[in-house]
Amino acid sequence: MTPTETAAPDAARRSALRRAVLWVAGLNLAYMVAELLVAFAIGSVSLAADGVDFFEDFAVNLLIAVALGWSAARQATVGRVLAGIILLPAVAALVMAVLKAGDPEPPAAGPLFWTALGAIAVNLVCTVILARFRSDAGSLTAAAYLAARNDLVAGAAILVLAGVTRWTGSGWPDILLGIGLVLLNGPAAREVWEKAGEERLAERALEGELDDD
Template sequence: MSLRRTVLVVAALNAVWFFVQMSVALAIGSVSLLADGVDYLEDTAVNLLIAVALGWSLTNRSRMGKVMAFVILVPALIAAWQAFTKFRDPFEPDTTIMLLAAVGSVIVNGLCAWFLVHHRRGGGSMTKAAWLAARNDVIINIAIIAMALLTMAVGSGWPDLVLGVIILVINLGAAKEVWEAATEENLAAKAEAGETGCGC
């Protein structure tokens, strides 16, 4: 499968599971699932940017990147609000549903990592970063499964809340990274335009 088709498939998988996981997380009140859901939108954005980078100009890539950075912030703010409100009453979420969602996440991220592994060396730094992100997401999903089992054992919502805050802090840097990447593209576009303008 070509690189463009691969990243589009990975982006589609992440986009679909983003809506699934966010819906489940909001329904059962799981902060960790909600925070992890933000990561799916980040991965969607990154893989779309890779696909775009294969055909769009630097300027257009920069603009899209900045739009994606703002898009990522929306679910992150929702997750932050959920964590804040749950500090008052850290109730135990439905651990059975949480386990099923986490297992589904392992499958989705495992598929994404498998698709990207064939391009991690020849697809450039962004493609390698996307593969590493998918691989690391599997580890986070396994942590959520372990936390769900701990929550079930102790009968408290604190494990879910603590893990959710940790994941949220990690993923809040996603919007910043996408914005910085878009800014670099913009600077590169200006440099390219400057070179063209001077006839060098």
């Protein structure tokens, strides 16, 4: 097989990945707006945190589309930036939880349930789209896949929260779930950071081998 023949599938794969992440970015941006509107209307900490999480997914996938074709070292740097972005929803959830603790009014269970169900549907589509590209661009697509996977877990938790809120009539389950989202995003950010570090070390090792020659 000639170099040209080898490069063609790689170029086609990168093009397919770029289209996939742009689709995922668009879906996340659209649902972020919808979810935040509902969150502020009903006063839900967990739903607002999940809405910010959709912004995280939008940013991650948009950065992947931009960074495709860069060197491994530059992709590793972007991967570490993405690890920081993953923490943004966690920080937002923590701040909102602290503020809401002073006035723990329960959010409306009905809108909470249906919005969470929509979030699960969107994230399921995104996870399926990204699954076949999970290892194509190292820490970049790992960040996108982990973010979509975590959003599925968060959406399922909010569905349960809607039932608990209706049953208890308390705002504390919503606050506690917001804190739970903090714990969910932390390990994903660490995993992406570590993977980006491994890519940087591999790139440096390759440069060292070339220098020895």
